[in-house]
Amino acid sequence: MADCQGDGVEGATPMELYEKLTAQGEKVRSLKTAKADKAEVDAAIQLLLKLKVDYKGATSQDYKAGCPPSESAVLSNNGQSGNGAEEDTVDPWNVATNSAKGVDYDKLIVRFGSSKVDQELVDRIEKVSGQKAHRFLRRGIFFSHRDMHQVLDAYEKQKSFYLYTGRGPSSQAMHVGHLIPFIFTKWLQDMFDIPLVVQLTDDEKYLWKDLTLEDCHRFAVENAKDIIACGFDVNKTFIFSDLDYMGSSPEFYRNVVKIQKHVTFNQVKGIFGFSDSDCIGKISFPAIQAAPSFSSSFPQIFKGRKDVQCLIPCAIDQDPYFRMTRDVAPRIGYLKPALLHSTFFPALQGAQTKMSASDANSSIFLTDTPKQIKNKVNKHAFSGGKDTIEEHRELGGNPDIDVSFMYLTFFMEDDEQLEKIRQDYASGALLTGELKKMLIETLQPMITAHQENRKNVTDEQVKQFMTPRPLKFNF
Amino acid sequence: MADCQGDGVEGATPMELYEKLTAQGEKVRSLKTAKADKAEVDAAIQLLLKLKVDYKGATSQDYKAGCPPSESAVLSNNGQSGNGAEEDTVDPWNVATNSAKGVDYDKLIVRFGSSKVDQELVDRIEKVSGQKAHRFLRRGIFFSHRDMHQVLDAYEKQKSFYLYTGRGPSSQAMHVGHLIPFIFTKWLQDMFDIPLVVQLTDDEKYLWKDLTLEDCHRFAVENAKDIIACGFDVNKTFIFSDLDYMGSSPEFYRNVVKIQKHVTFNQVKGIFGFSDSDCIGKISFPAIQAAPSFSSSFPQIFKGRKDVQCLIPCAIDQDPYFRMTRDVAPRIGYLKPALLHSTFFPALQGAQTKMSASDANSSIFLTDTPKQIKNKVNKHAFSGGKDTIEEHRELGGNPDIDVSFMYLTFFMEDDEQLEKIRQDYASGALLTGELKKMLIETLQPMITAHQENRKNVTDEQVKQFMTPRPLKFNF
Numbered sequence: 001m002a003d004c005q006g007d008g009v010e011g012a013t014p015m016e017l018y019e020k021l022t023a024q025g026e027k028v029r030s031l032k033t034a035k036a037d038k039a040e041v042d043a044a045i046q047l048l049l050k051l052k053v054d055y056k057g058a059t060s061q062d063y064k065a066g067c068p069p070s071e072s073a074v075l076s077n078n079g080q081s082g083n084g085a086e087e088d089t090v091d092p093w094n095v096a097t098n099s100a101k102g103v104d105y106d107k108l109i110v111r112f113g114s115s116k117v118d119q120e121l122v123d124r125i126e127k128v129s130g131q132k133a134h135r136f137l138r139r140g141i142f143f144s145h146r147d148m149h150q151v152l153d154a155y156e157k158q159k160s161f162y163l164y165t166g167r168g169p170s171s172q173a174m175h176v177g178h179l180i181p182f183i184f185t186k187w188l189q190d191m192f193d194i195p196l197v198v199q200l201t202d203d204e205k206y207l208w209k210d211l212t213l214e215d216c217h218r219f220a221v222e223n224a225k226d227i228i229a230c231g232f233d234v235n236k237t238f239i240f241s242d243l244d245y246m247g248s249s250p251e252f253y254r255n256v257v258k259i260q261k262h263v264t265f266n267q268v269k270g271i272f273g274f275s276d277s278d279c280i281g282k283i284s285f286p287a288i289q290a291a292p293s294f295s296s297s298f299p300q301i302f303k304g305r306k307d308v309q310c311l312i313p314c315a316i317d318q319d320p321y322f323r324m325t326r327d328v329a330p331r332i333g334y335l336k337p338a339l340l341h342s343t344f345f346p347a348l349q350g351a352q353t354k355m356s357a358s359d360a361n362s363s364i365f366l367t368d369t370p371k372q373i374k375n376k377v378n379k380h381a382f383s384g385g386k387d388t389i390e391e392h393r394e395l396g397g398n399p400d401i402d403v404s405f406m407y408l409t410f411f412m413e414d415d416e417q418l419e420k421i422r423q424d425y426a427s428g429a430l431l432t433g434e435l436k437k438m439l440i441e442t443l444q445p446m447i448t449a450h451q452e453n454r455k456n457v458t459d460e461q462v463k464q465f466m467t468p469r470p471l472k473f474n475f
Numbered sequence: 476m477a478d479c480q481g482d483g484v485e486g487a488t489p490m491e492l493y494e495k496l497t498a499q500g501e502k503v504r505s506l507k508t509a510k511a512d513k514a515e516v517d518a519a520i521q522l523l524l525k526l527k528v529d530y531k532g533a534t535s536q537d538y539k540a541g542c543p544p545s546e547s548a549v550l551s552n553n554g555q556s557g558n559g560a561e562e563d564t565v566d567p568w569n570v571a572t573n574s575a576k577g578v579d580y581d582k583l584i585v586r587f588g589s590s591k592v593d594q595e596l597v598d599r600i601e602k603v604s605g606q607k608a609h610r611f612l613r614r615g616i617f618f619s620h621r622d623m624h625q626v627l628d629a630y631e632k633q634k635s636f637y638l639y640t641g642r643g644p645s646s647q648a649m650h651v652g653h654l655i656p657f658i659f660t661k662w663l664q665d666m667f668d669i670p671l672v673v674q675l676t677d678d679e680k681y682l683w684k685d686l687t688l689e690d691c692h693r694f695a696v697e698n699a700k701d702i703i704a705c706g707f708d709v710n711k712t713f714i715f716s717d718l719d720y721m722g723s724s725p726e727f728y729r730n731v732v733k734i735q736k737h738v739t740f741n742q743v744k745g746i747f748g749f750s751d752s753d754c755i756g757k758i759s760f761p762a763i764q765a766a767p768s769f770s771s772s773f774p775q776i777f778k779g780r781k782d783v784q785c786l787i788p789c790a791i792d793q794d795p796y797f798r799m800t801r802d803v804a805p806r807i808g809y810l811k812p813a814l815l816h817s818t819f820f821p822a823l824q825g826a827q828t829k830m831s832a833s834d835a836n837s838s839i840f841l842t843d844t845p846k847q848i849k850n851k852v853n854k855h856a857f858s859g860g861k862d863t864i865e866e867h868r869e870l871g872g873n874p875d876i877d878v879s880f881m882y883l884t885f886f887m888e889d890d891e892q893l894e895k896i897r898q899d900y901a902s903g904a905l906l907t908g909e910l911k912k913m914l915i916e917t918l919q920p921m922i923t924a925h926q927e928n929r930k931n932v933t934d935e936q937v938k939q940f941m942t943p944r945p946l947k948f949n950f
Contacts (some may be wrong), residue, residue, distance in 0.1 A: 203728075203732050206732060206736065207732065207735070207736050213729055213732070213733065243725060243728065243729060243732070244725055246721065246722070246725070246728045247721070247722065247723065247724050247725030247726070247727065247728040247729070248722065248723065248725065249722050250718060250719055250721070250722030250723065251722065252722060253678075253718065253721045253722040254688055254718060254722075257678050257681060257682065257688065257718070257756055258688065260682070260754060260755050260756030260759070261681065261682050261754050261756045262754065263754060263755050264751070264752050264753060264754050264755065265740065265749075265750075265751045265752070265753060265754075265755060265758055266751045266752055268755055269751065274740075275740075276739070276740045276741045276744065277739050277740070277741055278739060278740060279735060279736050279737065279738060279739050279740075280735050280738050280739065280740060280743060280758050280759040280761070280762060281732055281735030281736045281759065281762075283740055283755050283758055283759060284735070284755040284756065284758065284759035286755070287755060287756075
């Protein structure tokens with residue numbers, strides 16, 4: 001999956017504008033009916049007109065009561081309207097915000113037109129799976145979704161689904177943030193007992209970065225080892241490099257071509273911000289990230305079935321790819337993939353940006369020694385504490401901007417313990433140094449265990465995971 | 476290969492303008508040195524200035540003495556300069572001319588910046604191959620080339636090459652014109668004893684036409700039978716459908732991605748006339764037609780060697796693809812393919828357009844019965860004869876615009892007989908009906924033999940030709 005440069009997605013979604021407009025139209029009518037004060041009616045009409053202009057700007061269509069905008073109108077809503085300067089930037093290549101708390105995810109849900117993972121959905125997942133929800137769900141780390149209720153409805157009727165996630169192998173080094181989708185996907189796989197496909201977009205990294213094909217492919221294989229070390233079931237998991245799988249599956253290429261026929265340059269320009277000076281490889285790549293969303297791309301797994309629903313757990317910055325995919329799906333006779341979106345894992349320096357694989361001090365790498373982990377956390381983890389111990393004791397720290405506390409929300413399993421830490425830090429009872437120590441003691445055994453698992457991954461196992469083959473599952 | 480819609484390529488090539496400019500600069504200098512009449516000097520300077528403006532228009536660069544334009548300047552010379560309205564249109568999707576004699580091929584050589592197949596080259600091919608040149612060479616049907624002397628230089632030093640040609644399978648029906656590149660390629664294969672790869676661009680046809688993937692693939696297999704019926708050596712020939720081969724050769728896809736990284740949307744816009752509303756599949760397709768020009772796309776044949784030169788016999792309308800390929804090749808460490816370009820096979824109705832597979836009366840199909848051939852030639856073949864026999868006897872016919880005569884230049888082997896027909900027709904000794912009879916008698920056994928050969932092509936043979944496998948050759 002992608003992580004280079006591009007433009008931001010800004011402004012209200014066409015659907016949001018449409019709903020505002022409909023509500024405003026009703027308001028004007030009711031004010032008129034009620035023979036309200038003229039100034040009040042005029043003000044309401046002014047706002048209605050302004051909303052109509054915004055709507056046309058966002059959709060290139062006139063507003064018509066009763067006709068909501070099409071999904072393709074949502075698709076082209078990229079950086080063309082709205083109050084851009086104030087908004088967070090979130091797309092496959094850029095994540096940027098001015099807030100120390102990180103991106104405003106509630107706003108993002110509205111902008112992207114997705115749905116919030118609310119308590120009702122979390123409860124329902126617990127009910128259907130019969131297990132306590134994963135801490136990533138309990139704590140709002142997977143905070144947004146598309147069509148999860150539909151997936152669960154079907155599952156309850158014995159209609160199963162499969163999982164698809166991925167990674168862009170731009171270097172050999174993975175950091176703890178890269179594990180988030182895999183930790184969660186492993187949990188989903190165990191919960192629902194379903195197949196998983198993992199795409200390593202080595203072709204994309206070649207197209208975007210100054211790397212050779214050989215390097216990108218080598219990074220894909222190295223990254224596969226870290227993914228396998230997360231504990232995936234080899235009987236239920238297929239990991240593939242695009243450079244390998246495109247050349248070994250005519251069905252995959254056929255789906256890529258189908259998607260490529262149904263997406264124009266105008267659309268990818270709108271969604272991803274491509275320009276005329278971009279290479280034709282970048283321009284056509286989104287179809288390659290879209291194709292694994294369709295079960296017919298994996299005939300060895302699904303025996304040619306094209307009706308197995310796909311669920312994609314991924315970071316929210318990948319959503320533009322799948323908005324495009326969902327727009328194309330019905331036009332080529334396929335099911336739209338469902339999605340579960342995660343927040344970003346913050347850099348040690350603070351939640352304003354995503355971590356960078358190229359800056360060793362911006363994150364904890366999966367290859368770091370216990371000593372390196374200790375030094376990095378102590379030296380670089382942005383603190384929400386006060387300048388002096390006295391001040392901290394008196395006023396308390398701010399866990400909402402404290403990176404050590406944020407990391408603990410990702411990796412500490414015990415909800416009560418975490419809540420006590422939050423309260424103690426906020427009250428000043430817990431000092432920054434003590435908080436950092438807790439994080440260090442959580443990360444060190446976790447990373448050591450990962451390294452141990454990775455060391456035990458044999459070349460033979462990698463080959464097995466990466467060989468197109470039937471998987472074992474019951475549906 | 477392509478045959479749908481697009482824009483024309485127009486105007487003098489940057490290289491031609493450069494040479495004119497250089498010559499004109501010298502003329503101005505010599506006039507000044509000779510202290511020529513002021514009016515003459517001024518006129519020469521005027522022309523020089525005009526040429527400089529044309530040059531900048533065509534290349535976006537200022538003219539500099541001693542610095543010829545780069546090949547990429549040639550690449551972007553599409554429909555932006557020159558006296559467009561008067562020019563023939565020749566690109567992968569359109570061929571159109573106002574002249575009954577057909578496209579002006581000498582002008583095309585200048586515009587495309589290729590080289591003429593002159594007597595010297597024909598003599599050299601005879602010398603190197605030790606055989607009489609094919610009638611297509613003797614008669615200027617393969618009239619243009621790129622780097623043929625380089626190919627022959629290497630061949631004389633025991634450094635061999637391979638052949639690549641193709642077809643866009645837009646329907647089951649092929650007409651006699653479609654055989655031209657295959658008849659000639661078969662001759663080259665026999666002459667030089669070298670491997671051949673034949674690309675069937677079923678993916679392209681799906682992207683351009685209102686057809687299903689399944690139809691396009693089926694047409695590819697049907698067309699393969701007609702190609703095999705031309706007599707290719709199964710031990711030296713690999714025929715492939717893109718939809719199949721892309722999904723069975725990681726090396727082919729790797730070359731496609733390499734090319735896609737090195738060509739921008741601006742470039743394909745300039746070369747092929749794509750627009751923002753074209754689908755991303757069309758935009759990236761040229762890389763797929765380019766990839767077979769590189770021997771590393773066929774590791775099963777060339778054992779990973781990337782230094783085997785490619786020679787592409789094709790109709791001149793396919794040249795834009797290979798100008799692009801030749802521009803990219805050195806940047807990805809590959810050899811530029813050499814080319815041999817043919818003229819177009821005229822429609823029965825006249826040489827103004829290419830034949831159309833969708834109009835049954837525009838050509839002789841490979842499935843036509845002897846009776847259909849007779850009726851079509853008699854009824855539809857455009858005649859260069861006079862309105863009455865008396866007038867014809869007196870004034871003679873015009874073989875240059877007579878389609879029956881043109882067809883004979885393609886298919887009658889005997890040079891002397893053909894020349895006699897030309898003279899007799901021009902003198903009026905030979906009537907149109909008699910000329911048509913000769914064509915009918917040439918085509919009927921040829922098509923019957925083709926049908927016989929095609930009927931004998933077994934599914935097993937098709938499978939063999941279309942299976943990626945080693946080929947037999949000596950280099």
